[in-house]
Amino acid sequence: MKNKEIISTLVCLIIALSSFVMFACGGDGQTSYQYYMTFFNTIQTEGAMFESGNALGVQTNYQLKNFQSKTFDGETVTPVDDDQNYLILLANGLNFIEKYYPRLEENKNTSLKSGINDMTDSFDQLLIEYQNIIDVSDKANYEIYNGNFARYKWQTKDFINNVYQSALDLANLIYKDLDIDGTIETLSQEETQTEGDENTPTKEEIADTFDLEFYFDYQNILILEDYRAFLMDSAIGQQLDYSLYQTVDVSLTLFTGVIGQNLKDLSAQGLISYIDLCQRFASERAYTAEAIGEFSCYEFVNDYDQNLDSYEKSVSGASIYKLQIEKYFGDYISKFVSFVSSNVVA
Amino acid sequence: MAKKKDYTTGSRKWLIVLSVLVLVAIIAVVIVLLVPGNTYSMVEVLHSHSTTSFLNENNRSEQENYSALMQDMSNEVTSYMQEIRDVETLSQTINVILKFYDEYIVFAQDNGTLTRNYKSIRSSLNRASRLQEDMNEEIVTIISLSENSDTYKRNSWIDLRVIYVDWLENMQNAITRLNTCYQNCFDPSLTNNTASTLVLNAVDDYISVITDDFNDLIENDQKSNSIESYNYTMNGRIKLFEAFVNARLTSTNFVNYIFYQRIKNFYDDVNQFYTVYSQEDFKYLLDSIAPNGAFTENFDDVNVSGSLTCLANTKTFLSGGDI
Numbered sequence: 001m002k003n004k005e006i007i008s009t010l011v012c013l014i015i016a017l018s019s020f021v022m023f024a025c026g027g028d029g030q031t032s033y034q035y036y037m038t039f040f041n042t043i044q045t046e047g048a049m050f051e052s053g054n055a056l057g058v059q060t061n062y063q064l065k066n067f068q069s070k071t072f073d074g075e076t077v078t079p080v081d082d083d084q085n086y087l088i089l090l091a092n093g094l095n096f097i098e099k100y101y102p103r104l105e106e107n108k109n110t111s112l113k114s115g116i117n118d119m120t121d122s123f124d125q126l127l128i129e130y131q132n133i134i135d136v137s138d139k140a141n142y143e144i145y146n147g148n149f150a151r152y153k154w155q156t157k158d159f160i161n162n163v164y165q166s167a168l169d170l171a172n173l174i175y176k177d178l179d180i181d182g183t184i185e186t187l188s189q190e191e192t193q194t195e196g197d198e199n200t201p202t203k204e205e206i207a208d209t210f211d212l213e214f215y216f217d218y219q220n221i222l223i224l225e226d227y228r229a230f231l232m233d234s235a236i237g238q239q240l241d242y243s244l245y246q247t248v249d250v251s252l253t254l255f256t257g258v259i260g261q262n263l264k265d266l267s268a269q270g271l272i273s274y275i276d277l278c279q280r281f282a283s284e285r286a287y288t289a290e291a292i293g294e295f296s297c298y299e300f301v302n303d304y305d306q307n308l309d310s311y312e313k314s315v316s317g318a319s320i321y322k323l324q325i326e327k328y329f330g331d332y333i334s335k336f337v338s339f340v341s342s343n344v345v346a
Numbered sequence: 347m348a349k350k351k352d353y354t355t356g357s358r359k360w361l362i363v364l365s366v367l368v369l370v371a372i373i374a375v376v377i378v379l380l381v382p383g384n385t386y387s388m389v390e391v392l393h394s395h396s397t398t399s400f401l402n403e404n405n406r407s408e409q410e411n412y413s414a415l416m417q418d419m420s421n422e423v424t425s426y427m428q429e430i431r432d433v434e435t436l437s438q439t440i441n442v443i444l445k446f447y448d449e450y451i452v453f454a455q456d457n458g459t460l461t462r463n464y465k466s467i468r469s470s471l472n473r474a475s476r477l478q479e480d481m482n483e484e485i486v487t488i489i490s491l492s493e494n495s496d497t498y499k500r501n502s503w504i505d506l507r508v509i510y511v512d513w514l515e516n517m518q519n520a521i522t523r524l525n526t527c528y529q530n531c532f533d534p535s536l537t538n539n540t541a542s543t544l545v546l547n548a549v550d551d552y553i554s555v556i557t558d559d560f561n562d563l564i565e566n567d568q569k570s571n572s573i574e575s576y577n578y579t580m581n582g583r584i585k586l587f588e589a590f591v592n593a594r595l596t597s598t599n600f601v602n603y604i605f606y607q608r609i610k611n612f613y614d615d616v617n618q619f620y621t622v623y624s625q626e627d628f629k630y631l632l633d634s635i636a637p638n639g640a641f642t643e644n645f646d647d648v649n650v651s652g653s654l655t656c657l658a659n660t661k662t663f664l665s666g667g668d669i
Contacts, residue, residue, distance in 0.1 A: 280604060283535030287453040317389060317452050324453070327597055332536060335605045 032112035036101035036170075039120050043094075049130040056084060057256055060091035061098070064156065066133050069149050070142040077142045082149070083239050085231050085249065086156055088256055089224065093163040095260070096171070096221045100214070103174055115169045119162040122155070129155045157237040164221075164228050171218050178211055180218075184275055187268065203268035210271060212263055216344065219278050220259050223333070226288055227252050230325065234297040242301045244326055251329045254337055261345040274344055281336060288328040291321035384456045388464055392451050392524075395471040396444035400478045400513060401437040408482055414489045423499045425573055429563075430503070432584040433510060436556065439588045440517050443549055446595050447524045454531035463523040470520040477513040481506060501569050511560045518553045525550055541603035541613045545594045548664060551625070552587045555632045556580065582639040583632065589666030612669045615659040622653045632664065639665070 030038075043050065043062075052061045064087050068079040104112075129152040136148050175181075187206055201209075230248050231237065239245070266274065295318055304311040312318045397404055401412060412434060420427055454460055488502045525546045532538045559580050567576045593599070602609045620628065623645065634643035641661050645653070662669070 277604065280535045280539070283533045284537070287535075290453060317393065320393075320449050320452050323449060331598060332601060335601060339605055 030110070030113070031104065031107065032109045032116065032170075032173075033101060033104035033107060035113050035116040036097065036104070039116055039123070040098060040101075042120065043123055046127060049127065056088050056091065057253065058088060058091045058095070059260060060095050062091050062094040063087060064090055066130065066137070067153075067156070069146050072142045082153060083237070085227075085252055086153070086160065086237075088252060089228050089231070090156065090160050090163065092221075092224050092256065092259060093160065093167050093228075096167045096217060097163070099217070100170055100174055104170075107177070109173065112166065112169050112173065115162070115166040119159070119166045122159045122162040126152075126155045126159045153237070157232055160228060161232060164225055167221055168225060171221050174214060175218055178214065180211075180215060183210060184279075187272055187275070203272075207266060207268040207271045212266060212271070215275075215278075216263060217259075219281075222282075222285060223255060223336075224259075226285055226292070226328070227255070229289060229292045230297070230329070234292045234295060234325075236296075236298045238298055240297060240301045242297065242306060244322065245297060245301075247326060248329045251333050255333055258337055258340050258345055263344060264346045266344065270343060274340075277336070277339060281332070284328055284332055287324050291324040291328075294318070295321035295325060297325075385452065385454050385460060388454070388460060388467070388527075389452045391464075391468045391471060392444070392448050395475065396441070396448040399437075399441050399444055399474070399517075400481065401434055402441050411482065411485045411489065415485050418489050419499055419503065423496050423503065425576060426500070426503050426578075428581050429507075429578050432581055435588050436514075436584050439584075439591050440514075440521070440553075442591050443521055443595065444517075447521075447528065449597075450528065450532070450537070451524070454527060455533075457531055459530035460527055463527055467520045467523050467527075470516040470523075474513050474516040474520070477509055477516065481509050481513065484509065500573065504567065504569055507560070507567075508564060511557065511564060514553070514557050514560060518550075518557050521553060522550050536604055537597050537600045539600060539603050540617055541609070542600045544613060544616055544663070545599070547625075548628075549591065549595065551629050551632060552583075552590065552664075555629055556583055556587065559583070579637050582637045583635045586635055586639055586665050590664055591666075593666035594663070609669055612659055612663070615656045616663045619653075619656040619660040622656055628660075631660065641665075 049065050050062045051065050053063045067082050067087060069082050071078050071080055132148050133152050136145050187203060235245055294315060300311050308319050401409055416430055419430055484506050528546060603613055631643050634641055636642050
């Protein structure tokens, strides 16, 4: 009898715990697609902070409004456009998600929800800061306005970081679903079709059905993430009066020139060349990401007065990391853009 | 009668637990001491040597001593002046090579190749450092003595040359192994491709040929021999090696292979040279560089379609000429 009571108690406990775990982890039963849809409904209905346009070379519905600080010359208060890289990064990140999340409609995937939640929370905070800016814009003096703008900018940075995390999650999910690596492997083999074998597609047939548009956008969002990492992490979102920062700044404008362009119909050989380049570029991206993780451009400029020897004492290999960042955003990106403009973009 | 407590069982348990702990500690110590480095260790070792190597631009006092030595020697032993100047050029060229690897090794994958080569690279570079100190001491001694005998100067240089060649051989070993790491610890990338492989292999071949030449020189030019037996012919090879390294061993050059068809064709021709000829012939070609820098070997007896263009481009490649 005593044993039975113990067993009954344990069974009840197990059932209660299981129910709790299922409730906690099971969520509300919505898919990642539904979460994205809710997110975009929210930012489109409540997002008075966005406007459509092409002012930054990027056609978007998500151009951030009122991204301006104010200066005072003793007589007149003048609004000044703040760091335009924020707007470029944000527009491109949201464009990517908006374009590709509908592909998840038939997908029951729920793994992206946490990232979408973070992005939504960050948006809610941004909305509050935006509203504060609007509220003080006409009433407060320029110093108070700038204080509010600093908070608005800080929250925009947080939102950008969350948007890119979610965009990369989405991009990687679709990449896997499309089995792009499998297709690339088939393309890289000597022959895809032997004589008399009509069931195996030829390389040209594979190239014709290859989702080039997604692959192109996928590569671009990966590279944009490198810009985000440098500008938002290494430079902590501050505009720096330093040559390396300016190299990245100029390079971002150059790079965004190819985004959203129409694409050529690539032959199998053309596709293989482009994929080979992207794969090689991926290695350089990995080195650059490591370099950005180690080299704080902000600290180097502000705490070390651009003195590499001093900074090297604190960050071993700083000169090598700096060099890799320079090469990547300078020489490599410029050649990559040139290749893509000539061979991939129509 | 009270049962006697069995202390022995408890003690044995503790003994076993203690033994296991000691064993684990020993294994941990062995791992730390014997399993050689990772990428980080390699970076530390290479970076410290690449910034302080012989006649490096950072070693101002060393450079000043060497300049003083050249001045000193030029007054007494003019026959050796070309060789002394070439040693400076060669050392500075080797510094460029170390610097190149230093800029990449931090991104190397920490794999078996890196582990296998780390200890040898470290010990070669460390030994080279010690030899560098010996050379510096020797140089300071030579220039500080007011001995003006040309025999004394000549003998000093002969001694110095032996240490230098030892230094060179250690550098050769380190650089060859760094090349192995470069080719096996990086995925194909913009900077790891056919062009980089050809350039880095050619660097190894150049150093190998030049080191062999120096060893021949040691054998032929000894203190007991007359100075008339001294026959120095390396000037062309070392000059071309310097030009080759400065022109080819750059990330821009490697990246251009991916982006520019003209450069790709050029390197593909050089690559074809290996198919038509062989690596031995490649070294033979380097060996044929005359003191004036001209290649004297033309492989006239080989008649393979396209081989002449390949040979011409290979000569341009090795001499650092414009592509």
